Amino acid sequence: MGQDYYxxxxxxxxxxxxxxxxxxxxxxxxxxPDKNKEANREEAEKKFKEISEAxxxxxxxxxxxxxxxxxxEGLKGxxxxxxxxxxxxxxxxxxxxxxxxxxxxxxxxxTFTFKTGGQAQEAVVRYPIPLEDLYKGASKRLKxxxxxxxxxxxxxxxxxxxxxxxxxxxxxxxxxIRFPNKGDELPNGEVQDxxxxxxxxxxxxxxxxGDDLRMVIKLKLVEALCGFEKKIETLDGxxxxxxxxxxxxxxxxxxxxNEGMPTKSGEKGNLIVxxxxxxxxxxxxxxxxxxxxxxTR
Numbered sequence: 001m002g003q004d005y006y007x008x009x010x011x012x013x014x015x016x017x018x019x020x021x022x023x024x025x026x027x028x029x030x031x032x033p034d035k036n037k038e039a040n041r042e043e044a045e046k047k048f049k050e051i052s053e054a055x056x057x058x059x060x061x062x063x064x065x066x067x068x069x070x071x072x073e074g075l076k077g078x079x080x081x082x083x084x085x086x087x088x089x090x091x092x093x094x095x096x097x098x099x100x101x102x103x104x105x106x107x108x109x110x111t112f113t114f115k116t117g118g119q120a121q122e123a124v125v126r127y128p129i130p131l132e133d134l135y136k137g138a139s140k141r142l143k144x145x146x147x148x149x150x151x152x153x154x155x156x157x158x159x160x161x162x163x164x165x166x167x168x169x170x171x172x173x174x175x176x177i178r179f180p181n182k183g184d185e186l187p188n189g190e191v192q193d194x195x196x197x198x199x200x201x202x203x204x205x206x207x208x209x210g211d212d213l214r215m216v217i218k219l220k221l222v223e224a225l226c227g228f229e230k231k232i233e234t235l236d237g238x239x240x241x242x243x244x245x246x247x248x249x250x251x252x253x254x255x256x257x258n259e260g261m262p263t264k265s266g267e268k269g270n271l272i273v274x275x276x277x278x279x280x281x282x283x284x285x286x287x288x289x290x291x292x293x294x295x296t297r
Contacts, residue, residue, distance in 0.1 A: 003072055005054035013068070017059065021202055024055040028204035048204075055202070056128065123183035123192045129167060131203040135235035135261060137169035144194070147184040156185065165196055170211070170262035173200040206235065211269030212260040216276055217242070224248040224277045234259065242273065250277045 006013050009023040028051055029035070036044035057063045057075065066075055129140070142163050147156035163179060175198045183192025200208060207214045217230060227245040234240050240259065253274050260269025283291070 003050070003054070005058050005067065008050050008054040009058065011058075015058075020055060020059050024051060024059075024202055025204065027051045028202070032204045060126075060128070121183075121190060121192055122195055124195045124197060126197045126199050127165065128199045128201045129171075130201050131206060131208065132235045133167050134171050134198075134200060134208075135169060137171075138167045140165040140167060142196075144182065146182070149185040149187070149189070154187070156187065163194075167198075170264065171198055173198055173208075205232075208261060209272070210261075211263050212272055213269065214272045214274065216274050218276045218278055219248060221277060221279055224250075224275070248275050248277065250275070 006015070009015075009020065009027065011019055011023050015023070028048065031044050031047040031051060033041055033044045033048060057067050063075065127140075127142070129138075133140070142165055144161050144163055146159055146161065148159045149155070150157050161182070163182065165177060177196040177198070179194040179196070181191045182194035185191050205215055213235075215232070217232075219228060225247055228243070230242045231239050232242060240256075242254075242256070244254070251274065253272055256271040256273065258268045259271035262268055
């Protein structure tokens, strides 16, 4: 089986998407290299990579099916998702026009698959993109394995082509990028379009909310009462200083303008910071008395 992705995320084998996402965010926040001291940096980087790899497999329906049946070696070897009639393996073809994309190798490239009916003119691929790339924009390269018709035999033969996927700053999950005639050539002579559907990978710090970004900052009680200064790293690598001299109540949200996602108009949404207060586990009698004296004035 190789690595146990369910055990890495601490979820059961019947965990749904919401349970996977919750487990990933909790662990990613704990093991993010930027949130660990230099002495633990190497271990944190290793753990964070394992967590990200496990989530990338289990959150994708096709990759999860492959993993559940064939294990990690199935992902490395390019095994297709199991079908109801037991058909598997690219060389034998796929019932109803099932095609495979670039094979997933942990720590490397990613598997994408799609299913189409015999007459479908559209092959759909769901492509997870890191939030950083959706913020900054990027050009992603994707190797496509497709089927072309041999002119002499009229049979489908495998071929490979590399596509460049343009990711503009601010692109949203669910956006579609169409590549005409880049799907399979069907036996009836028709050629499928290839449609890339953008998905957003969960981020360990930020959550997207339309054009806004949301994050949680945890404060010690003394910081909530007396003020604080915090530096956070933005999605484009800048250091953003957040300060507050007022008393912070639990659950308070602060809006920082123009620090959200880019929009088509060239502007940006907002960053919404939610504060969580960490109360001390215990206080001495002297500390309680001093707090009571100060707070009851």
